[in-house]
Amino acid sequence: MNDQVGGKQRRARFQALCQSLRPDLLRFAFWLSRDRALAEDVVQESMLRAWKAQDSLLNEAAAKPWLLTIVRREYARTFERKRFTTVDVDELIAKEEPTLAAAEEQDIADVRAAIMKLPDEYREPLVLQVLMGYSTAEIARELDLSGAAVLTRLYRARRQLRAACGEDTALDPQE
């Protein structure tokens, strides 16, 4: 009986944790995949994996990075399974048009479209830094890169975005 109660409490606690983090996990998966339906699948599968592996979460305060890592790995697995050989970015942008159009201002929609066009290796560290608040060292650990490589990718990501969005790049440093 006590076990049953404990199990229910454990489940409710985990459910609440996942529920509170779900929007961020979905955003992260969305920017990895640029596909809302795929992001939902990846997050759903990730939560199932997280539930099964919850004993490995020693500190609840670290739940967000723990879940983000699971989402990232699940997305990689999905990607391997689907074996996408080409991605038509314009098609993805068109598919996400309602998302893009939901932006309050046109210039935000333009930035979204530009982010969608960034190469994966630039987009992912940018999302981790800007959206998830990761430090350079944390991104390096997550992506298994050196700190210098992370900074280079972030620099290139912003440089590409600035150019794509018509920012004044006259003073931007050149590589």
Next chain:
Amino acid sequence: MMDHTSYRSAIMADPRDADAELRAHREACAECRAYTEQLLKFEARIERALRVDMPGGTEVLPFARKSRSFTGARRWLAIAASVLLGTAIVGGIWLTLPQRSLAAAVVAHMAGEPDAWQRTDIAVDAPALQDVLKNSNLRLKPKAGIVSYASSCSFRGHMVPHLVVQTPKGPVTVMVLVHEPLRKSMQFEEQGYRGTLVPVPGHGSLAVLMQDSGVSSAEIARIAAQVDDSIVWTH
């Protein structure tokens, strides 16, 4: 002291970097200060752009997912052989590499469910099967054959029934996709699977597929028609 190029490279990689050397350069250089302000304004746009609206959702964990069970009796044995005797042939064109399509998503889902492909004559428990089916408002006629696997699976944002029906030609996977309406049937062949997507007016579509072991497209189409005919919609 740090030069302009080093400063701007560093600040472009992390506009909120609070490093003391960067701060000292910024305080001493009006041009780099203005550059940083411009960069921070753009950074705010990036942040807003990344913050796409996402649902909180109530269906957070797939606790409703049912595990398969092989402990039941042979409830679906009677007309398994008749699965291949259907008369309707769903025509279509074999599609190669339907990437990012519904067919590709179905095939990708198969890779995550290898246990479902066992040949067996043991049916899943009837209550477990009913649990899986009831959320999609359907039940199966006995002539559907032996249902050896039944699971509620997350598929393109919805929980859908994933069934395996045993036939003389081998296990056939059926996914009931009530959220995926189709205009016409479509056949596909990808990653070792052959299958068909069949529209079910008012109830989305069915995905029916087999591992490619020499089964012809016409046979799969017949099986799909038989499966379709075995479904009773309750709503």
